[in-house]
Amino acid sequence: MTLCVTCCSLYKAFRFERGQHRHQAQFRQLYSSAVSSTNQQAITVVVQVRHFSNMMLGKSVPEYIFIKVAIAALRLIAPLSMLCVAWMLLVVPASTDPDPKWGLFYSCLRIYAPLEAAFFLCVYLPRRYHLQKTAKHPRLSREERQALFTRCSAWQGSANYPSGWFFHSRNFHRKNVLEWLLWALFSTSMNAHREEWEDEIVGYLTTVENVLGQELPDGYNKDTPCMRLTLDPVPMLHRPLLWYLIIGVIDFVTCLRLYSLGFRHYGDKRMFQSFPPRPLTLFSRPSSIEGVSYWYLPHRSLTKSPILFLHGIGIGLFPYTSFLADLAVQHPDVGIIVPEFLSISSRITSPPLSRNATLDALRHILDAHSLARVVIAAHSYGTVIAAQLFRCPDLATRVTATLLVDPIPFLLHLPDVAYNFVYRAPRTANEWLLWYFACRDPDVSRTISRHFFWTENILWKEDLQDKVVAVALCGQDQVVNAEEVRKYLTGEDEKKANWTGGRLEVLCYPELDHAMIFNVRRRWGRLVRVLDRFVRELN
Numbered sequence: 001m002t003l004c005v006t007c008c009s010l011y012k013a014f015r016f017e018r019g020q021h022r023h024q025a026q027f028r029q030l031y032s033s034a035v036s037s038t039n040q041q042a043i044t045v046v047v048q049v050r051h052f053s054n055m056m057l058g059k060s061v062p063e064y065i066f067i068k069v070a071i072a073a074l075r076l077i078a079p080l081s082m083l084c085v086a087w088m089l090l091v092v093p094a095s096t097d098p099d100p101k102w103g104l105f106y107s108c109l110r111i112y113a114p115l116e117a118a119f120f121l122c123v124y125l126p127r128r129y130h131l132q133k134t135a136k137h138p139r140l141s142r143e144e145r146q147a148l149f150t151r152c153s154a155w156q157g158s159a160n161y162p163s164g165w166f167f168h169s170r171n172f173h174r175k176n177v178l179e180w181l182l183w184a185l186f187s188t189s190m191n192a193h194r195e196e197w198e199d200e201i202v203g204y205l206t207t208v209e210n211v212l213g214q215e216l217p218d219g220y221n222k223d224t225p226c227m228r229l230t231l232d233p234v235p236m237l238h239r240p241l242l243w244y245l246i247i248g249v250i251d252f253v254t255c256l257r258l259y260s261l262g263f264r265h266y267g268d269k270r271m272f273q274s275f276p277p278r279p280l281t282l283f284s285r286p287s288s289i290e291g292v293s294y295w296y297l298p299h300r301s302l303t304k305s306p307i308l309f310l311h312g313i314g315i316g317l318f319p320y321t322s323f324l325a326d327l328a329v330q331h332p333d334v335g336i337i338v339p340e341f342l343s344i345s346s347r348i349t350s351p352p353l354s355r356n357a358t359l360d361a362l363r364h365i366l367d368a369h370s371l372a373r374v375v376i377a378a379h380s381y382g383t384v385i386a387a388q389l390f391r392c393p394d395l396a397t398r399v400t401a402t403l404l405v406d407p408i409p410f411l412l413h414l415p416d417v418a419y420n421f422v423y424r425a426p427r428t429a430n431e432w433l434l435w436y437f438a439c440r441d442p443d444v445s446r447t448i449s450r451h452f453f454w455t456e457n458i459l460w461k462e463d464l465q466d467k468v469v470a471v472a473l474c475g476q477d478q479v480v481n482a483e484e485v486r487k488y489l490t491g492e493d494e495k496k497a498n499w500t501g502g503r504l505e506v507l508c509y510p511e512l513d514h515a516m517i518f519n520v521r522r523r524w525g526r527l528v529r530v531l532d533r534f535v536r537e538l539n
Contacts, residue, residue: 057430075237081113120240132234137453149185153211166180166224172221174219175220178190178201183229184454187455232449248277257325264285264297266288275348287365295337297336300333309338311379313381314344327528335369337374348443351446351451373400375401377403377405383459400537402469406473410460416479422449470505471507474515476511478513486506
């Protein structure tokens, strides 16, 4: 809000008057657009404030106009900055003395516009090319592929498997399905098709025909491509330097908040390990594993389990600070470990760790603090890390209970998550918010399109056997097909606010969108109560 007031004040203080020198008048006209664009950053800040409090917008027309204007303002900064630089170089020489009434504004703009232009040309454009690097796929054996495909075919969802993986889903031919199978099971393209796979693939094609109830026509329909998440180009949009500075301020505030709660930061003391810089990391304690940072609230209880919190995609830990504060107040003697996944936190940073490296990092962190057992609380992308941990024998035994909020890993063989996050064209205000501020962030997109492998991350109901697990689903989730996941986990068509089956609980929030559960305390109160019970069940 301070930035909002400042931008408006600067705009009003340095308004231009008519009758100026011809060049200055032209300059004023051109830069009035720039001023307006800069002033629109207030809108962006307001969007973020709304994002912090509501996490997702609704679907009303005013909200739609609001988010579209905010996105347009951010996207206009780079082209307007380059236009400003060109104008200053070609039309208004640097030696020209500006009118005193707008000299300060012009002086500031002479610094800011070149910075934004250079940031676009020298940082974004090279990174856009660099982030397209080929993914390093995990490879499955024939037995693993067959077992996985059999499992997938057993739950087809609402008749959109496998047809939902294809654009214009009813017009795909046999080779279209072959192309999809080569990506999904063999992690390769048509060009790398091997003859030794032929018999195996024929079996898969036969199963697909049985699922569809029809024979696939021969040939390839070029108008019906399939979604191949880790082979398709990485989609991204530029973020201006101003946006990253806002992220830096938010991160600084988040750090202060966590420090005030008693958390300690462990990590690399290099302030410029990621951008924007993190000056408070100069006071960090050494991490037990290089390149991994995390927050730790010391564990002092002998009768309760500590909590391992795994956050989701967004702006880091800021949206979760009040939730973490509630946990800390509820159980001041219970430790909380919060790893930072910077590659999904709207920053410019290095690629995410591989699955094995991530699990090794978690193992080292737990060992460094002598934590034999933990309760996992994970949200969105963090549930993917939790799913990976479930399949790691030595780490899985250290988990006493798990809370999964807006879970990504269930039914990943269905197209919903991939389509909603990567391929869907936004229409409503909440979809535009997700699309620009999450889906098209360069580092987030690189993480999803080059380091998210569904075969590693999928989680089955059978994997939860003999585990204490609670799953929280938002009925209006625009990323996860919450209704399909609910039916899969409960085996029932009837919707219930709370469902319990053995050690599995399913909590439903029918009116909420993805991540809105962390909006206000009355919503996450149920989660706190679940974790309160989990941390007490050490024995």
